[in-house]
Amino acid sequence: MNESLIAFATMLTLVIVVRMPIAFAMGLVGYVGFGLMTSFDGSLAMASIITYDTGMNYGLSVVPLFILMGNFVTRAGLSDELYAAANAFLGHRRGGLAMATVVACGGFSAVCGSSLATAATMSKVALPPMRRYGYDDGLATGSIAAGGTLGILIPPSVILIIYGIMTESDIGLLFIAGILPGFLGVILYLVAVLVAVTLKPEIGPRGERTDWAARLQSLWGVSGVLGLFTLVIGGIYGGIFTPTEAAGIGASGAFFIALFRGRLSWRVLYETLVESARTTGMIFVILIGAEIFSNYINIAGLPDLLSEWVVSFDLSAIVVILLIMAVYVVLGTVLESLSMIMLTVPVFYPLVMGLDLGEYSMALMDPEMALIWFGIIVVVITEISLITPPVGLNVFVLKSMLSDVKLQTIFRGVTPFWLVDIVRLTILILLPGLVLWLPNFMAN
Amino acid sequence: MSNEDNNSRRLRAGSSLGANLLVFLQRSLGGITAILLFMMMILTLLDVFGRYLFNSPIMGAYEITELMLVILIFAGIPLASANDEHIAVDLIDGVMPPFIVKVRDILISLTMSVVMGALSISVWHKGLEAIKYGDQSAMLHVPMSPVFFIISVTLGLAALVSLALAWQYTNFRVGDDRRLKL
Numbered sequence: 001m002n003e004s005l006i007a008f009a010t011m012l013t014l015v016i017v018v019r020m021p022i023a024f025a026m027g028l029v030g031y032v033g034f035g036l037m038t039s040f041d042g043s044l045a046m047a048s049i050i051t052y053d054t055g056m057n058y059g060l061s062v063v064p065l066f067i068l069m070g071n072f073v074t075r076a077g078l079s080d081e082l083y084a085a086a087n088a089f090l091g092h093r094r095g096g097l098a099m100a101t102v103v104a105c106g107g108f109s110a111v112c113g114s115s116l117a118t119a120a121t122m123s124k125v126a127l128p129p130m131r132r133y134g135y136d137d138g139l140a141t142g143s144i145a146a147g148g149t150l151g152i153l154i155p156p157s158v159i160l161i162i163y164g165i166m167t168e169s170d171i172g173l174l175f176i177a178g179i180l181p182g183f184l185g186v187i188l189y190l191v192a193v194l195v196a197v198t199l200k201p202e203i204g205p206r207g208e209r210t211d212w213a214a215r216l217q218s219l220w221g222v223s224g225v226l227g228l229f230t231l232v233i234g235g236i237y238g239g240i241f242t243p244t245e246a247a248g249i250g251a252s253g254a255f256f257i258a259l260f261r262g263r264l265s266w267r268v269l270y271e272t273l274v275e276s277a278r279t280t281g282m283i284f285v286i287l288i289g290a291e292i293f294s295n296y297i298n299i300a301g302l303p304d305l306l307s308e309w310v311v312s313f314d315l316s317a318i319v320v321i322l323l324i325m326a327v328y329v330v331l332g333t334v335l336e337s338l339s340m341i342m343l344t345v346p347v348f349y350p351l352v353m354g355l356d357l358g359e360y361s362m363a364l365m366d367p368e369m370a371l372i373w374f375g376i377i378v379v380v381i382t383e384i385s386l387i388t389p390p391v392g393l394n395v396f397v398l399k400s401m402l403s404d405v406k407l408q409t410i411f412r413g414v415t416p417f418w419l420v421d422i423v424r425l426t427i428l429i430l431l432p433g434l435v436l437w438l439p440n441f442m443a444n
Numbered sequence: 445m446s447n448e449d450n451n452s453r454r455l456r457a458g459s460s461l462g463a464n465l466l467v468f469l470q471r472s473l474g475g476i477t478a479i480l481l482f483m484m485m486i487l488t489l490l491d492v493f494g495r496y497l498f499n500s501p502i503m504g505a506y507e508i509t510e511l512m513l514v515i516l517i518f519a520g521i522p523l524a525s526a527n528d529e530h531i532a533v534d535l536i537d538g539v540m541p542p543f544i545v546k547v548r549d550i551l552i553s554l555t556m557s558v559v560m561g562a563l564s565i566s567v568w569h570k571g572l573e574a575i576k577y578g579d580q581s582a583m584l585h586v587p588m589s590p591v592f593f594i595i596s597v598t599l600g601l602a603a604l605v606s607l608a609l610a611w612q613y614t615n616f617r618v619g620d621d622r623r624l625k626l
Contacts, residue, residue: 019537020552021530024559048566052595055514058506064481064516065488241492248488255485270478274523277477281520282529339531391535 004300007033008347011293015339022339023282027289030296037299050291054284058244062171064280065247066156070112071272072254073228074121076263081221082107083125088210088218095197095204097133098143099190101126105147106186107222109154110229111254113161115337115386119148119397127401129207136203137405138413139196145394145410146189146417149383152337154182155233156250159382161243162283162341163375166290167349169368171243172236173439177372179233181380181428181435188420196416228253237442286342294346303350310351317355321374321429324348325381332385336393340382349374363433363440372439373432380428384421387414466608466624469601470526473519480516484509504584511581514591518598525556525605526624542618549622553610557603564599567592 007029014025027047035043054060086100086107093099101122108118123144130140152159155175164171197204210218232250235241241249258264264272297303310320331340352374357364364370386394395410428435491505502508524530537545571592573579579588609624 015533016535018548018552019532019534021532021556023530024552024556027559028555044562044566048563048570051563051599052514052567052570052592055517055595056510056591058510058513061484061488061509061513064513065485068481068485240496245488245492248485249492251485252489270474273478273481274474277474277481277516277520278524278527278529279520280481280517281522282524282531284517285521285524285530334535335533336531339533391533 003033003036004297004302004305007293007297007300008302011343015343016334021285022342023286023289025289026286026293026343030289030292030294033296033300034292037296046295047292050295051288054288054291060165060284062161062244062247063158063165063283064276065244065251066113066158066161067279067283068273068276069156069232069247069251069254070114070117070158071276072251072258073108073111073225074117075268075272076224076254076258076261078111078222078225078257079104079108079121079125081218082225083122083129085215085218085222087129087207088215091207092209094201094206095139095193097126097130097135097207098139098193098197098204101130101140101143102147102186102189102193105144106150106154106182107225109150109152109182110233111156111225111250112151113156113158115149115151115383115394116397118151119144119394120401122148123398123401133205133207135205136200136413137402138409139193139203140413141395141398141402141405141410142413142415142417143189143193145387145392145398145414146192146421148394148397149386149421150182150185153178153185153376153379153383155179155236156247157379158283159337159341159379160375162287162338163345163378165287166294166342166345167371167375169371169375173369173372173442174375175233175243176237176442177376177435177439178379179438181376181424184424184427184434185380185383185421188424189417192416192420224257228257237438239442283338286338290342290346297347298350302347303354306347306351307354310355316360317357318360318429320351320355321357321360321377324352325377325425325429328378328381328385329388332381332388334391335385336391337382337386340385341378345378361432363436369436369439369443370432373435376435377425377428380421380425384418384425387411387418387421462608466526466605470523473523473598473601477516477519477523480512480519484512484516487512507581507583507586511586511591515594518595521560522598522602522605525560525602525609528609528622528624530556545618546613546616549613549616550610553606553613557606557610560599560603560606564596564603567599568596571596 011025011029014020015022031043031047034046082104083100086103090096090099105118105122108122112118126144127140155178157178160174160178161171164174231253232246236243236246353367357370364373386392389411398410399407487505487509491502495501571589574589574592581588605624
């Protein structure tokens with residue numbers, strides 16, 4: 001029973017110490033482990049079956065199409081209008097430009113499924129005005145780094161798609177479940193800005209006030225984003241399209257928006273498509289590696305071992321969830337978001353499925369819904385890891401855009417946002433019904 | 445900068461045929477993936493429109509998408525390898541002696557090459573089996589063997605790319621770009 005634990009430790013060593021790409025570390029360890037248990041010929045056959053089976057699955061075309069949608073949206077320059085509109089309403093307040101940044105990040109997340117892309121795109125738009133108005137570097141960068149994390153929670157979300165694939169959960173339900181926690185995230189980030197500028201008014205001076213005519217006009221600019229989100233997520237919620245179809249429609253919509261705005265030359269179109277294909281290839285290599293690995297640890301009995309521990313220590317379901325969260329916090333300090341989901345979900349989801357979460361909360365009686373809730377809190381904790389030192393990737397995105405700002409300054413600026421993130425995580429763990437409210441409407 | 449120039453010049457001079465081949469392959473794969481992904485997007489759009497507006501979904505769209513997806517994914521893999529896009533955790537690079545980083549990168553690229561190569565051969569055999577048993581797709585009766593051969597070839601190309609990277613890393617200096625230089 002111990003060998004699966006040794007395998008897990010070996011795999012982590014390969015990833016963290018040897019810098020082997022995580023897909024290959026998982027695949028190799030899975031192959032060797034399975035080979036030792038059966039035969040190496042059989043193990044190679046298993047690996048190759050997983051390789052081509054993973055590729056031939058209609059439902060997975062949701063991955064490249066949502067990636068493509070995000071890339072078209074990024075090229076379309078929608079971020080400018082989002083920021084302009086948010087700024088028209090909030091800019092005149094103390095800390096208003098940072099608030100506008102948070103709201104614009106939330107809006108961008110509603111059409112883009114990647115946190116890094118959201119942070120990178122918004123920083124180009126939101127940083128120059130904040131610097132012009134003399135905003136503190138910490139607040140300016142912190143609001144973008146934190147706001148960007150919403151990209152993987154507010155649907156569409158590539159991470160939620162991956163979670164759905166790995167746990168065979170309904171991607172539509174996962175998307176819908178991400179809406180309220182994402183909205184809560186925006187609200188709490190606004191509170192964080194408000195508290196920060198109340199404590200130190202000099203870090204976020206007021207911007208110019210915009211009159212109502214200009215405000216209403218600025219809303220026109222975000223109609224593209226709003227329309228695309230309503231079409232894609234509304235279509236999924238209303239059961240009009242499957243997530244895969246919604247992905248195709250979303251990508252097409254983003255393509256036409258970029259085209260009509262004159263942002264697509266042949267060259268840009270080609271680059272956007274190839275970039276999306278490369279990302280797709282990269283994600284599938286990890287998916288294949290993760291499948292090979294999880295195939296092995298399941299046969300070696302890691303999920304059973306974990307379940308036995310739960311029984312032998314007589315742990316209640318919610319304590320197990322909290323322990324899993326603790327593991328995520330530790331791993332989150334060194335792993336980036338995709339790796340974290342891929343490494344841990346195969347291990348934890350069988351365990352979570354076996355827990356009697358119904359005794360913790362009525363909302364979690366249905367095991368399918370319990371997995372949706374678990375997916376959302378895993379994504380929220382992954383968001384937190386994106387702004388946690390030492391390897392907060394979103395912080396590094398900001399750092400790479402601003403060579404004159406110290407890393408410590410950004411981490412300091414992110415702190416109020418990090419704190420409200422912990423509040424949000426606590427709320428979502430205490431109130432599973434909040435996460436599952438919209439999905440339950442959709443399922444009925 | 446001059447290191448990089450030297451590196452790429454050496455790589456070119458050392459194996460200009462190989463480098464030209466890689467450039468050609470990268471462009472062709474890029475073109476193929478771009479066209480496939482665009483078609484996949486449009487096909488999904490038309491399929492949904494067809495279903496709702498004209499009550500006639502595109503016949504076999506499901507299966508065409510599946511076939512396009514598999515080619516798209518596997519053609520994307522060597523491109524991702526050449527761009528050094530496989531996610532790895534850069535945690536202790538800063539504290540490692542450059543020599544060890546170099547040796548490690550070469551060994552890892554070689555390992556990746558072997559893994560891809562072994563899978564490529566294994567999937568090729570699956571393709572031969574598919575010919576023998578005449579495997580076809582369910583709806584459109586497309587023979588399956590070419591799909592396996594395409595997967596095998598792209599995995600083989602990914603193995604080649606990693607091999608070329610291992611060669612490139614023999615001239616690796618700290619701070620160099622890890623992408624394949626062409």
